[in-house]
Amino acid sequence: MNRKQIAAANWKMNLKWAQAESLLNDLFKQPIHFSPNQQVALGVPFPYLSMALSYAKNHSHVEVAAQNSAQYASGAYTGETSAEMLQSMGVHYVILGHSERREYFGETNAVLAEKVKLALQNGLAPIFCCGESLTIRESGTQNEYVANQLKESLFDLSEFDFKKIVIAYEPIWAIGTGKTATAEQAQEMHAYLRSAIAAQYGEEVANSISILYGGSVKGANAKEIFGQPDVDGGLVGGASLKADEFLQVIAGLK
Ligand code: PEP
Secondary structure, eight states: OOSOEEEEEEOOSOOOHHHHHHHHHHHHSSOOOOOTTEEEEEEOOGGGHHHHHHHHTTSTTEEEEESOOOSSSSSSOTTOOOHHHHHHTTOOEEEEOOHHHHHHSOOOHHHHHHHHHHHHHTTOEEEEEEOOOHHHHHHTOHHHHHHHHHHHHHTTSOHHHHTTOEEEEOOGGGSSSSOOOOHHHHHHHHHHHHHHHHHHHOHHHHHHSOEEEESSOOHHHHHHHHTSTTOOEEEESGGGGSHHHHHHHHHTOO
8 A cells, every 4th residue: 555544643632741741652662663654643732742743753654743723824813823833843744624623713615725725835734624514414415515625625736735635534423422434434435535536636646645534533443444445544533642542543554
């Protein structure tokens, strides 16, 4: 498998400083064996980016992700963090469009298109989240809904830029609920998204893009989900807060 296979942690707004340190210590106390195409991304809160970077620099195959970046380049935007700042400190990824940011902070597809562009201009690789609510899933229109999220936020990008994107499909009904999509449901959506990408950018680009699954991934189900042909790892919330669980998730990468 040539595509990058990624176990991405999303700590969200959790852990105090000492807890973050001890989680990182526990994660890295034994060497992790990676295949050449495997990678871990540590999506930590802004105050812990430097801490995570100091671990990542001693471990190949480990990168750091911010959980958001501003839609503006720089200037009088109190409380915001720019893509340029993140890049300047050595952050590799930025998670954009998480459903919690869409829902609680009003991030629209159009705002996300701006954030994605700025992230790319500043050398960050976006982990772009998409996914449908339960209502949309029950109405049977999830494929069109999620493809439209990609279309409105990503499909204006040049092929050169689009190739730097990682996509995370996260059905909202499966996030933090303990209710995981079945491996078949994940595969079906991932294959559909890959075909939508192929229609826009061609097969070669579509086959090169990593599409992660997110939604109650844990040690016990990672291997089955990641084993699907179009699933290239996961974006992991709750289970990334426990070293043993997350190490098991990493071990589930193909
Ligand atoms: C997430 O927040 O990206 C996520 C998938 O959370 P959880 O793994 O807890 O469902």
